[in-house]
């Protein structure tokens with residue numbers, strides 16, 4: 045995974061609460077088998093008119109927000125479905141940082157698996173960032189993960205909280221399966237005393253390796 | 259030892275490893291998989307040269323994209339076919355058990371887990387699907403995960419997890435006739451909000467919950483995620499044990515008694531502490547109908563569509579305005595005068611036998627309104643379907659003008675060809691009324707199965723309490 049240390053980028057506003065993952069990547073794109081290429085489907089139903097013409101009424105389609113890499117939005121961002129297609133789309137579109145008063149749990153987790161930094165700030169600070177984004181065309185923020193700060197060119201510096209372990213993994217781009225497998229011995233020891241393979245009593249109509257071997 | 263909640267007991271029993279300042283490593287007892295969110299996880303595993311650690315604890319099913327019509331026909335949707343083929347190949351290569359679309363035990367993942375007895379009290383259960391919270395109705399710790407986490411569980415049978423906060427929702431009072439588990443959970447979401455449970459595991463308790471059947475309890479836990487909580491749980495009791503006994507993967511004879519004794523130690527200790535406590539009295543609760551584009555935008559069936567101006571918070575107000583625009587509803591419209599185009603009875607929230615029995619009672623001897631273009635009944639599993647047919651429910655639905663389909667997610671998500679067309683309005687027993695959820699431009703109102711059935715007959719919402727049907731469960 046791509047490490048995240050410091051990032052400066054254009055801010056795009058999405059002034060809506062409860063943006064759900066169905067809205068980020070609609071169902072029809074969840075039938076694809078890859079992890080790549082979802083950026084062009086992001087916010088599909090809001091973003092496009094029939095024939096995939098860009099919808100000029102959609103905030104992110106405004107010329108001033110093209111090339112944005114920091115998304116500023118409202119509470120409970122990423123609610124709904126667990127589909128990781130949503131953060132894949134957000135990242136592939138070009139976002140690296142998301143700022144909101146709160147995120148839904150599963151989406152928040154999924155961000156860290158994809159090198160995305162979700163930043164939680166109090167409502168008043170998010171309001172202020174919205175004001176500044178609207179007021180200053182080309183409004184940029186610099187995010188320093190190491191220092192846990194966010195700053196603009198107009199003397200604003202904010203600090204943000206983040207769990208130290210998540211920070212460490214993101215800074216180093218760590219693959220957490222690899223980290224877990226370092227505890228292989230502990231998993232094996234646990235499994236020895238924790239027997240949970242289900243015993244099957246009746247015939248069940250499923251494919252299994254045992255049935256395949258018959 | 260201090261007094262523990264059920265969540266803490268299950269957590270502690272699954273703790274593989276814990277270091278200060280890091281997430282705990284939690285063991286996963288059951289990993290459920292479907293065709294929608296798993297292919298990239300298997301691909302990642304393969305690319306890293308890793309294997310599935312415990313195929314014996316991993317169960318896969320085809321549910322999201324399957325046709326609910328004739329499955330002997332070839333799959334014409336290339337993308338869906340590729341998903342099915344990928345799941346087949348992944349299961350065969352790794353030894354993961356699979357219920358394919360032709361299995362007589364196929365169904366929606368959250369219906370078949372409990373139905374087959376794979377879901378048991380005290381287990382940790384994950385699935386790449388947010389409604390995994392359903393399984394918590396048995397006193398299991400069950401939550402949805404993303405695709406990267408699926409890969410993690412496949413490779414390690416564990417997950418690094420931060421401990422959640424706990425929320426107790428105590429449901430008091432007796433449920434009035436015509437008011438169902440669905441109405442209770444919609445009322446809860448209306449009360450605490452769609453982010454009210456964020457960061458929490460919810461435990462539902464109180465007489466309003468313990469009086470529910472297992473089906474009703476699953477409906478409640480299913481929609482925990484709609485309140486922002488990853489997991490919802492209900493303490494196992496005699497209702498739970500009775501429902502489980504004799505299911506294919508549930509221990510039998512003396513082993514069952516041993517299991518029951520251990521399950522009885524799971525409920526939260528009296529006096530255990532929760533981070534948040536919420537109470538809801540349901541003795542006066544009315545049937546609920548959502549009017550907006552989140553499950554928290556909900557009203558009594560006797561109420562009206564609210565005026566956005568009545569929302570104090572400007573952000574909420576804008577959200578309500580946007581929702582009414584999408585839903586094409588005017589403030590002040592009585593809920594019962596909202597006309598409908600389609601009705602969907604199905605999904606992992608409300609497609610179990612009890613749901614279908616109750617809906618059939620409403621429908622029996624009546625006809626679907628001529629203004630309804632389509633009324634669908636999609637059983638949650640093929641076992642539910644078979645049992646319903648044995649009881650003649652299919653004939654009741656068909657005689658009334660409903661379509662009777664094969665099992666799957668169907669119009670809950672519209673990944674197969676059961677799609678709500680743009681501009682049309684649907685009374686749905688599913689769990690999400692998000693913009694475009696059932697089909698781009700489609701307008702969803704969430705209700706209980708009996709409310710959906712009555713709406714199909716009337717062509718608009720009606721207060722089921724006035725219908726005088728028995729409504730026994």
Ligand code: SF4
Pocket residue numbers: 321322366367368387389605606607666667670671688689
């Ligand atoms: S029925 Fe709907 S909510 Fe349930 S698993 Fe299927 S798509 Fe998800």
